[in-house]
Each structure stands twice: as C-alpha cells, then as structure tokens.
Amino acid sequence: xxxxxxxxxxxxxxxxxGLTAVDALSFEAQEGQITAxxxxxxxxxxxxxxxxxxxxxxxxxxxSLQHAGGAFQLATMQxxxxxxxxxxxxxxxxxxxxxxxxxxxxxxxxxxxxVMPDVAHGLLAVFGLGGYRGLExxxxxxxxxxxxxxxxxxxxxxxxxxLPYGAQRRLEIARAMCTxxxxxxxxxxxxxxxxxxxxxxxxxxxxxRAGGCAILLIEHDMGVVMRISDHVVVLDxxxxxxxxxxxxxxxxxxxxxxxxxxxxxxxxxxxx
Amino acid sequence: xxxxFRDAGLSALVALGIFGAMVGLRIDTGHNILIxxxxxxxxxxxxxxxxxxxxxxxxxxxxxxxxxxxxxxxARRNTARYVGIALLVVAATLPLFGGRYAIDTGIVVLTYVMxxxxxxIVVGLAGLLDLGYVAFYAVGAYxxxxxxxxxxxxxxxxxxxxxxxxxxxxxxxxxxxxxxxxDYLAIVTLAFGEIIRVVLLNWTTLTGxxxxxxxxxxxxxxxxxxxxxxxxxxxxxxxxxxxxVTQRLVYLYYVIFGLALLTNxxxxxxxxxxxxxxxxxxxxxxxxxxALGINVTVTKLTAFAIGAAFxxxxxxxxxxxxxxxxxxxxxxxxxxxVLAIVVLGGLGSQLGVALxxxxxxxxxxxxxDFNEYRMLIFGVALVVVMVTRPRGLVSGRTPSVSLGKxxxxxxxMVSQGHG
Numbered sequence: 292x293x294x295x296x297x298x299x300x301x302x303x304x305x306x307x308x309g310l311t312a313v314d315a316l317s318f319e320a321q322e323g324q325i326t327a328x329x330x331x332x333x334x335x336x337x338x339x340x341x342x343x344x345x346x347x348x349x350x351x352x353x354x355s356l357q358h359a360g361g362a363f364q365l366a367t368m369q370x371x372x373x374x375x376x377x378x379x380x381x382x383x384x385x386x387x388x389x390x391x392x393x394x395x396x397x398x399x400x401x402x403x404x405x406v407m408p409d410v411a412h413g414l415l416a417v418f419g420l421g422g423y424r425g426l427e428x429x430x431x432x433x434x435x436x437x438x439x440x441x442x443x444x445x446x447x448x449x450x451x452x453x454l455p456y457g458a459q460r461r462l463e464i465a466r467a468m469c470t471x472x473x474x475x476x477x478x479x480x481x482x483x484x485x486x487x488x489x490x491x492x493x494x495x496x497x498x499x500r501a502g503g504c505a506i507l508l509i510e511h512d513m514g515v516v517m518r519i520s521d522h523v524v525v526l527d528x529x530x531x532x533x534x535x536x537x538x539x540x541x542x543x544x545x546x547x548x549x550x551x552x553x554x555x556x557x558x559x560x561x562x563x
Numbered sequence: 564x565x566x567x568f569r570d571a572g573l574s575a576l577v578a579l580g581i582f583g584a585m586v587g588l589r590i591d592t593g594h595n596i597l598i599x600x601x602x603x604x605x606x607x608x609x610x611x612x613x614x615x616x617x618x619x620x621x622x623x624x625x626x627x628x629x630x631x632x633x634x635x636x637x638a639r640r641n642t643a644r645y646v647g648i649a650l651l652v653v654a655a656t657l658p659l660f661g662g663r664y665a666i667d668t669g670i671v672v673l674t675y676v677m678x679x680x681x682x683x684i685v686v687g688l689a690g691l692l693d694l695g696y697v698a699f700y701a702v703g704a705y706x707x708x709x710x711x712x713x714x715x716x717x718x719x720x721x722x723x724x725x726x727x728x729x730x731x732x733x734x735x736x737x738x739x740x741x742x743x744x745x746d747y748l749a750i751v752t753l754a755f756g757e758i759i760r761v762v763l764l765n766w767t768t769l770t771g772x773x774x775x776x777x778x779x780x781x782x783x784x785x786x787x788x789x790x791x792x793x794x795x796x797x798x799x800x801x802x803x804x805x806x807x808v809t810q811r812l813v814y815l816y817y818v819i820f821g822l823a824l825l826t827n828x829x830x831x832x833x834x835x836x837x838x839x840x841x842x843x844x845x846x847x848x849x850x851x852x853x854a855l856g857i858n859v860t861v862t863k864l865t866a867f868a869i870g871a872a873f874x875x876x877x878x879x880x881x882x883x884x885x886x887x888x889x890x891x892x893x894x895x896x897x898x899x900x901v902l903a904i905v906v907l908g909g910l911g912s913q914l915g916v917a918l919x920x921x922x923x924x925x926x927x928x929x930x931x932d933f934n935e936y937r938m939l940i941f942g943v944a945l946v947v948v949m950v951t952r953p954r955g956l957v958s959g960r961t962p963s964v965s966l967g968k969x970x971x972x973x974x975x976m977v978s979q980g981h982g
Binding site for chain 1: 829832833836837838840841843844847848850851852853854855856857858859861865960962963964965966967968969970972973976977978
C-alpha cells in the first residue's frame with residue numbers, strides 16, 4: 292500500500308486576494324483507488340480540483356503526479372497539457388457538455404489529441420493523408436465502448452443537450468474517460484441524481500477503478516462516498532481536518548464537529 | 564383588439580414624426596422652393612398604421628409562431644440537398660445562358676459567397692466574432708497586386724502566396740485577441756480591419772495611398788491572356804470594351820466559381836475532421852475543450868488563419884478582376900456585409916451562406932432601379948428575415964459523424980459562441 296502515490300499534493304495554498312481558499316493542504320491519492328474529498332460547502336474542494344487540473348494557478352505548494360507515463364508537476368503545467376500529457380481528466384460541477392453536438396461527437400472531441408497529434412496532421416487529413424482514417428476508426432471504437440459502459444449507445448446520434456440530466460452526467464464521465472486518463476477527477480457527479488441513478492453511478496465508478504484508472508471524487512452524497520471510497524480526505528475552511536478510510540472518517544470527532552458547526556445535511560449520514 | 568388599435572396609432576404617430584419632414588417637404592433645387600407633399604406622408608402613415616395593426620393582430624392570433632423551434636424532418640433535409648444541387652447546376656451553367664450583366668453579377672455574388680464561406684469558418688464554426696474580415700480580403704488583394712507589379716509574377720503563382728500572407732496576418736490578429744470574447748473581440752477585430760485600411764491609405768510609397776494600384780495583370784489560362792486585339796499594351800487600355808471581353812468575363816466567372824467550390828470543399832471536409840470538430844467544440848464550450856486537453860490557442864489560431872486564407876484568395880481574385888484596387892474597396896461596410904451574409908444564412912451553414920449571398924448581393928442588383936430606396940428595402944428585408952428566422956435561413960446543424968441515421972440538430976440547441 293505504501294508505493295509511490297499517483298498524486299501527491301504538498302502544502303497547496305490558494306489565495307484570492309485576502310481570502311485563503313485552500314491553506315497548506317497536503318494529501319495523497321494512490322493508484323487504482325477512489326479518493327474522496329469531502330467537506331462542508333465552501334471548504335475549498337472545487338478550488339483544489341481547479342488547481343490540480345490547471346484552471347487555477349496555485350499561490351504556493353506542489354502538486355506532483357507520477358505514473359507509468361512519467362512524473363509531472365501539475366502546478367506549473369499548461370492547462371491543456373495536464374490532460375494531454377499528465378493524463379488527468381475532469382468533469383464539472385455544473386455539467387459542461389457540447390450541447391449542440393451529438394453524444395458521439397462529444398466523445399470524439401475528447402479524443403482530439405489522439406486523432407490529430409498536431410496541426411500538420413489536421414491539415415493533411417483534408418486530403419486524406421496522415422493515416423487519419425485508421426485513427427478515426429480506433430477513436431470511434433473507443434467511443435462506442437464507453438457509450439456501452441454508460442448505457443447511452445442508443446442515443447449516440449442525439450444532441451447531448453437533449454439528454455436527461457442523469458444521462459448528461461454519465462456522458463460527461465464517458466467523455467472524460469475517452470481522453471484515456473490515469474486520474475479521473477469528478478466534481479460532484481452524484482449531484483441531482485435520484486437514488487437509483489446514484490447506485491448506477493457507484494457501479495460505474497467501481498468499474499472504472501477496476502479498469503486501472505484512479506479516481507479523485509468530490510461528493511456531498513455520503514451514501515456514494517462511504518460505499519465506494521478507499522480513502523477519504525475531509526476539508527474545512529481550506530484545511531485538512533481528517534484523512535483516512537471511510538470507517539475512520541465516520542468516527543472522527545473533528546469531522547462530526549465540522550459538519551455539526553456548518554449544520555450540513557450530510558451530518559446524519561456521516562455520524563450514522 | 565383595442566391594444567392593437569392603440570399600438571398601431573402610436574406607430575402611425577412615430578411614422579408621422581419621421582416622414583413628416585423627410586418625405587413631406589421637398590426642396591426643388593431648380594426653383595429654390597419648398598414643396599409640401601401631404602399625400603405622400605398620409606399614404607406612408609396609413610400604411611404604417613395598417614401594417615402595425617395587422618402585425619399585432621397576427622401575433623396575438625398565433626402566439627407561438629415566432630418562437631417555436633423549426634421542426635427538422637428528413638423531408639426538409641432533402642429539400643436542402645435539392646436546393647443545393649439546383650444552385651450548383653445554375654451556377655455552373657450561368658455563362659451559357661446569361662448575358663454579360665448576369666455573368667458580371669454572378670462573379671460578384673460568387674466572390675461574396677466565397678468570402679461568406681471563409682468567414683463562416685471563423686464565425687460560424689469556431690464562434691469567434693470577427694468584424695474585420697475585410698482586412699484579409701485587402702491583404703490578399705494587395706499581396707497579389709504588389710507581387711505582380713514588383714516581381715512580375717502571374718496570378719496563379721501569387722494566389723497561394725496571397726492566401727499564405729493573409730493566413731499569416733490572420734495568426735497575427737489571432738494572438739492579441741486570444742483572451743478576448745464577445746464584444747471585446749468584435750471591437751479589436753474591427754479596429755484591426757481599420758488599421759490595415761489606414762496603413763494601405765497612408766503608406767504611399769508602397770501602396771500608392773488613395774490612388775491605389777492600377778494595371779494589375781489579368782489571370783491567364785495556361786499562359787494565354789484574355790486581351791483582345793493583339794497582345795501589346797494589354798493593360799494600357801483595360802477600361803476599353805473589347806470584343807473578347809465576354810470571354811475574359813466567362814473565364815473570371817469560372818475562376819471564382821472554382822475558388823468558391825474549393826472553399827466549400829475544404830470547409831465542409833474540415834468540419835468532419837478533428838480540427839473542425841474542435842472548432843465547433845470551442846464554440847460550444849471553451850472551458851470544456853481545455854479540460855479535454857485541446858490546445859485552445861492553436862485551435863483558435865488555425866480558425867483565424869484558415870478563414871483569413873480564403874479571404875486572401877478572394878482578395879487576390881478581386882484584384883485581378885478589377886485590375887485596380889484602392890483602400891476604398893476595403894472599408895468596414897464590406898466586413899459588415901460579409902458578416903451579415905453569414906448571420907443571415909445561419910451560422911455554420913454552407914447552403915444558408917450561399918443563399919444569403921445571393922439574396923443580399925443579387926437581390927441588391929434586382930432593386931438597382933429603386934435607387935435611393937434600395938438600402939431601405941434591403942434593411943427592411945434583413946429585419947423581416949431576422950425576426951421570422953432568428954437563427955438564419957438554414958438554422959439546423961448536421962452532425963459531423965453518426966453511428967446510425969443522421970439527425971439534424973435544431974438550431975436553438977446549438978451555441979452561437981461567446982465571441
């Protein structure tokens with residue numbers, strides 16, 4: 292268990308003017324595990340995500356990622372290279388699909404760097420050169436594979452914006468997986484899902500983990516977190532207040548106090 | 564009913580205010596007297612009243628007619644295809660049955676179709692609002708003119724160079740506007756268009772300033788020139804009408820027809836390739852693109868560059884057709900017309916852009932006899948089209964790839980981009 296961690300966040304601090312959203316946060320995520328980041332609203336969870344995925348530039352601290360593809364310092368990488376080279380994919384709290392494009396197109400856009408390694412290849416493809424056909428076929432196969440995984444194959448040719456909410460959540464996960472990530476960051480994937488859909492989501496995440504992709508998960512739905520997480524990190528006011536297995540977190544008085552203090556609805560489930 | 568009456572009355576009052584002075588009074592310059600024309604005003608006011616009254620009643624009767632999204636059935640898709648094929652056949656055979664005037668108009672229309680398709684890449688696919696497209700048109704035109712005059716290069720040698728130079732300027736414009744969106748992007752691109760024009764106007768030693776460049780060589784067909792009556796002094800008398808002028812006209816027509824088809828082929832093909840798909844994704848959601856590892860900078864720059872290249876081709880053609888260019892031909896109104904063609908046609912739709920160009924440029928020719936009312940009719944027509952079809956003439960989006968049956972995506976689902 293004590294192998295080199297896949298992701299290690301070290302003394303990460305993020306300030307917005309006078310506000311310290313994340314304060315000297317350190318935690319690790321292991322390969323092949325589901326790591327959940329929980330905490331009351333405003334605890335800084337999404338900020339941590341945005342730092343890891345390059346949408347924010349951290350004020351200080353290190354975020355390093357290590358897997359078979361190499362070692363990367365995410366805090367200093369360009370946004371798109373974090374997905375492209377370091378193999379970190381993410382979804383968004385408020386779904387960001389390409390609404391006017393079909394489900395299938397959404398999954399093909401995700402494989403952009405695979406089918407078009409550089410601009411020259413992109414332009415050569417106009418004349419049918421550069422081996423584009425073969426790449427496109429592989430990309431389509433991968434898209435179909437993930438459509439099956441998220442049970443959206445029948446709706447492949449419909450615009451993504453016309454899908455029901457739960458299906459859009461699943462599609463966004465499938466789209467992130469099409470980038471071929473080593474670490475998948477999910478920002479509240481169960482938000483707005485009914486209990487049955489939440490269960491399906493849990494199964495999907497477990498199967499993704501079985502496929503070898505580690506997951507970093509922000510979630511308010513404690514049912515999902517407690518059921519599938521190998522490791523839970525609890526944040527409050529930008530600081531880590533607890534870190535351990537689901538069982539450990541459930542009995543940690545700091546966690547209970549944080550949720551009690553905030554009066555969060557997650558209290559019952561955490562304390563249970 | 565009563566509301567309609569009141570509304571119409573108010574409109575009539577406004578009409579009275581506007582037309583009272585503008586139409587009601589006329590200065591007879593011959594005799595230096597002021598002539599009152601109460602009847603003309605009365606007719607206009609009455610017409611306004613009736614029109615507004617009918618409009619309000621009609622809107623009240625079918626409340627959802629204006630907002631209901633268009634249904635996209637396979638039948639409509641086939642219609643679009645047949646219209647496209649019919650247009651292509653007419654365009655290909657126009658010189659066979661059309662007179663000189665028709666061919667000349669055809670050349671102008673096709674130039675705008677090509678410009679529209681070029682701008683469609685930037686605005687329609689990538690969703691980047693560009694108000695300075697004429698800059699690339701100008702770069703193309705001046706590139707050809709200067710290369711031809713300075714180095715004696717022919718049209719076909721300069722055409723790719725003009726495209727390349729325009730693409731280069733497209734990238735140059737792209738860099739500063741990468742972080743801008745919406746209104747800000749529009750303003751900077753507009754300014755860019757003006758900068759190019761002002762530079763052309765003032766760099767007298769290179770461009771000839773307001774005098775422009777004249778005597779730009781005509782295109783040749785494998786070395787054959789289209790000057791009638793002997794080879795000598797081929798551009799000394801280019802304003803003369805010569806017996807073989809029609810031949811040259813037909814040739815020019817097919818050159819621009821070919822260039823337009825090339826533009827269409829490249830952009831429809833790109834749409835189905837990763838690059839085009841990335842442009843459309845960029846239009847839909849830039850942040851999501853970044854999260855998927857797409858290099859947004861490169862993607863935007865390619866859109867600017869490729870769009871600009873086609874503008875450059877069209878510019879080179881413009882220069883060779885006119886044989887004379889000056890900064891006057893590259894004013895903001897040209898950008899506005901091309902953008903209007905793209906918006907009117909329906910962002911991202913090839914057929915829509917072609918139709919819009921025919922309506923806007925060809926239609927303008929039809930109404931030439933109306934003189935000063937031409938722009939009025941033009942403006943009214945634009946307003947009517949945009950009110951009844953807010954997403955343009957052809958608004959649906961055809962997916963670039965499908966597993967089963969391709970369904971057209973309704974226009975109101977597709978994002979228009981945020982600049």
